[in-house]
Amino acid sequence: MLFNSSTKMARSLSNLGTYIILILVSVTTVYPVIWMVSGSLKSESEFYTNIWGVPKAFAFQNFVNAWIRGGIGQNFINSIIVTLGTVIIVSLLSALAAYALAKIDFIGRGVLFFLFMISLMIPHGILAVPTFGVIVKLGLVNTRLSLILVYAGQSIAFSVFLLQSYFLSIPKEIEEAALIDGCTRIGALFRVILPISGPGLATVIIFTGLRCWNEFFMASILVRTKAIRTLPLGLVNFVQQYSTDYPQLFAALTILTLPMILLFLVGQKQFISGLTAGSVKE
Amino acid sequence: MAKLAKRRTLRVQDAVSGLVLVLPAFLLYFLFVLYPTIEAGWIGFHRWDGFSKDMKWIGLNNYKFVFQDDVFWLAMRNSLKYSIVVTIAKNVLGILLAVLINRKIRLQAFFRTTIFIPVTLAFVVVGVLWSWIYNPNFGLLNSLLRELNLEVLIRGWLSDPKLALYSIMAVDIWRWTGYHVILLLAGLQAIPKDLYEAAEIDGAGPISQFIKITIPLLVPIFFVSIILSFTGGFVSNYDFVYTMTGGGPNHSTEVALTWIVNTAFNYGAVGKANAMSLILFVLLAVVSLPSFLIRFRSQREG
Numbered sequence: 094m095l096f097n098s099s100t101k102m103a104r105s106l107s108n109l110g111t112y113i114i115l116i117l118v119s120v121t122t123v124y125p126v127i128w129m130v131s132g133s134l135k136s137e138s139e140f141y142t143n144i145w146g147v148p149k150a151f152a153f154q155n156f157v158n159a160w161i162r163g164g165i166g167q168n169f170i171n172s173i174i175v176t177l178g179t180v181i182i183v184s185l186l187s188a189l190a191a192y193a194l195a196k197i198d199f200i201g202r203g204v205l206f207f208l209f210m211i212s213l214m215i216p217h218g219i220l221a222v223p224t225f226g227v228i229v230k231l232g233l234v235n236t237r238l239s240l241i242l243v244y245a246g247q248s249i250a251f252s253v254f255l256l257q258s259y260f261l262s263i264p265k266e267i268e269e270a271a272l273i274d275g276c277t278r279i280g281a282l283f284r285v286i287l288p289i290s291g292p293g294l295a296t297v298i299i300f301t302g303l304r305c306w307n308e309f310f311m312a313s314i315l316v317r318t319k320a321i322r323t324l325p326l327g328l329v330n331f332v333q334q335y336s337t338d339y340p341q342l343f344a345a346l347t348i349l350t351l352p353m354i355l356l357f358l359v360g361q362k363q364f365i366s367g368l369t370a371g372s373v374k375e
Numbered sequence: 376m377a378k379l380a381k382r383r384t385l386r387v388q389d390a391v392s393g394l395v396l397v398l399p400a401f402l403l404y405f406l407f408v409l410y411p412t413i414e415a416g417w418i419g420f421h422r423w424d425g426f427s428k429d430m431k432w433i434g435l436n437n438y439k440f441v442f443q444d445d446v447f448w449l450a451m452r453n454s455l456k457y458s459i460v461v462t463i464a465k466n467v468l469g470i471l472l473a474v475l476i477n478r479k480i481r482l483q484a485f486f487r488t489t490i491f492i493p494v495t496l497a498f499v500v501v502g503v504l505w506s507w508i509y510n511p512n513f514g515l516l517n518s519l520l521r522e523l524n525l526e527v528l529i530r531g532w533l534s535d536p537k538l539a540l541y542s543i544m545a546v547d548i549w550r551w552t553g554y555h556v557i558l559l560l561a562g563l564q565a566i567p568k569d570l571y572e573a574a575e576i577d578g579a580g581p582i583s584q585f586i587k588i589t590i591p592l593l594v595p596i597f598f599v600s601i602i603l604s605f606t607g608g609f610v611s612n613y614d615f616v617y618t619m620t621g622g623g624p625n626h627s628t629e630v631a632l633t634w635i636v637n638t639a640f641n642y643g644a645v646g647k648a649n650a651m652s653l654i655l656f657v658l659l660a661v662v663s664l665p666s667f668l669i670r671f672r673s674q675r676e677g
Contacts, residue, residue: 108478108480111475111478111480112480114472114475115472115475115476115480115482115486118472118489118490119485119486119489119490121549122489122490122492122493122549122553123489123492125504125505125508126492126496126504128504129500129504144513145515145518182403186399186400186403187400189396189397189399189400190396190397190399190400190401192396193392193393193394193396193397194397197389197392197393197396198389198393199389199390199391199392199393199394200390201393201394202393205397205401208401208404208409209401209404211409211660212404212408212409213602213603213606213663214606214610214656214659214660214663215408215412215610215656216609216610216611216631216632216635216652216655216656217408217610217611220407220408220411220412220415221639222415222418222425222639222645222649223410223411223412223414223415223418224407224411226411226414227406227407227410227411242403242406242407243407245403245407246403246404246406246407246408247407247408249400249403249404250404250408253400277392278388278389278392278396279392279396303494303495306497307496307497307498309497309498309499309614310613310614324497325497325498325499328497328499329499332499332503342503346499346500346503349497349499349500350495350496350497350500353495353496353497354492354495356495357488357491357492357494357495358488361484361487361488361491364557365487365557365560365561365564366561366564368557368558368561
């Protein structure tokens with residue numbers, strides 16, 4: 094009896110420890126973001142007198158100013174177009190490729206898979222100049238399409254890698270029945286495999302989405318005019334131009350940040366089970 | 376019989392359809408990653424500023440210049456240090472937090488989300504937030520130390536050459552640990568529960584359960600997590616360093632990528648920069664290729 098209650102006590106103590114650690118870590122990860130959002134709602138004078146606290150009155154005008162005067166609105170639309178375009182291309186093409194690499198036995202499969210894996214070791218920074226050369230040859234300089242194609246090219250290997258792992262975790266029998274009933278490979282992929290691959294696809298969408306939405310370096314090389322600037326480009330420009338108007342800058346940073354937090358909130362459950370599938374299975 | 380014949384035609388079709396299905400993805404990948412990589416290797420044998428038509432073959436000279444470039448090797452040493460520290464921190468913190476979140480606790484989904492939030496932030500946001508935190512005069516960190524009467528610990532976090540690189544590593548760890556937590560958490564949740572139940576019946580305590588069940592079963596996912604953080608420490612820290620210190624003060628935070636980009640775009644020595652990139656690529660390949668091959672082989676058999 095005595096023994097029992099002491100283990101119970103030990104358990105609740107260690108639970109308390111768990112909560113304390115997790116809460117402390119959460120404060121360090123979330124507070125800077127909350128601070129940014131609350132800073133975006135302060136008036137300029139309050140921003141300096143009340144640096145670390147919550148705003149006393151909400152100054153939504155900062156968002157209006159950033160969106161219209163700061164030109165963040167146009168950047169936002171460009172980012173949406175580029176991110177959506179890339180995500181659609183990457184999920185579709187990587188699903189096709191990953192399916193073939195996971196489920197079909199064909200000559201060249203090993204070599205192709207290996208070539209895709211090399212990309213994890215290539216410092217993408219060095220590709221800037223030659224990639225710009227490719228875009229020039231395609232006649233796509235300073236277009237949104239150039240961003241979509243470059244982002245898709247750079248994210249597709251990792252997506253193939255993720256989805257291939259996911260497809261491997263789906264038992265063979267599931268699609269074999271469909272194939273013997275005369276379903277084509279494409280048919281099996283779209284009718285049998287993809288409907289049960291929500292987690293794998295969510296993982297690809299979140300990774301690709303985050304990457305395009307936040308990318309700066311390649312965009313700074315490929316984009317030449319204001320009209321097609323994406324959000325990170327617009328923001329770096331904004332930082333230089335409005336560096337004294339902090340609340341407005343913080344409003345702009347908030348506009349950049351919230352959509353991706355939302356995307357993660359919506360997809361997180363699927364995302365987490367999608368990450369596991371292949372890697373643990375072996 | 377009919378079924379067998381069907382299987383045979385399927386096999387012939389497969390040889391074609393396999394290639395056809397991979398082709399579109401591979402084409403994009405080739406055009407924007409593989410081909411530029413090969414071209415970058417080619418440019419490494421030339422003297423070129425990146426823009427003009429004047430590109431002159433100079434053989435291995437760029438490599439000679441790189442070997443004589445002290446800043447590059449300083450940057451490589453910094454990158455190695457950066458990579459090792461960051462890899463250890465992200466994976467140790469990652470597994471500890473993943474184990475804690477995986478316990479039967481309330482608010483599991485909440486903690487999972489809060490820890491991942493930094494991963495979703497753009498580097499501009501991270502840069503602006505952390506330059507406020509590190510600001511020597513009114514920054515959050517020094518204000519906090521002042522409040523706690525720990526004035527002795529107040530530092531110029533990004534201006535002290537001995538500290539600056541570690542301050543940047545801290546931001547990198549802050550930014551990416553959540554990713555490793557989620558990766559390892561997903562791995563933990565895939566371990567069958569009955570293994571633990573059996574161990575408990577055999578009288579194994581939580582620590583020996585952790586060492587004998589959890590760690591061995593997590594090895595494959597640890598592999599992925601370590602390789603991603605190690606190569607990432609070399610090839611994807613440009614944004615952090617660029618926004619916070621730009622490689623200064625006095626090259627103390629210079630890492631391979633900042634120096635490569637600097638060499639290419641500020642000194643106009645694109646050939647030499649590409650030679651550096653190739654050296655970096657080969658070194659990383661040597662380190663990570665064996666683990667890729669193991670993973671690749673186990674997947675083919677599986």
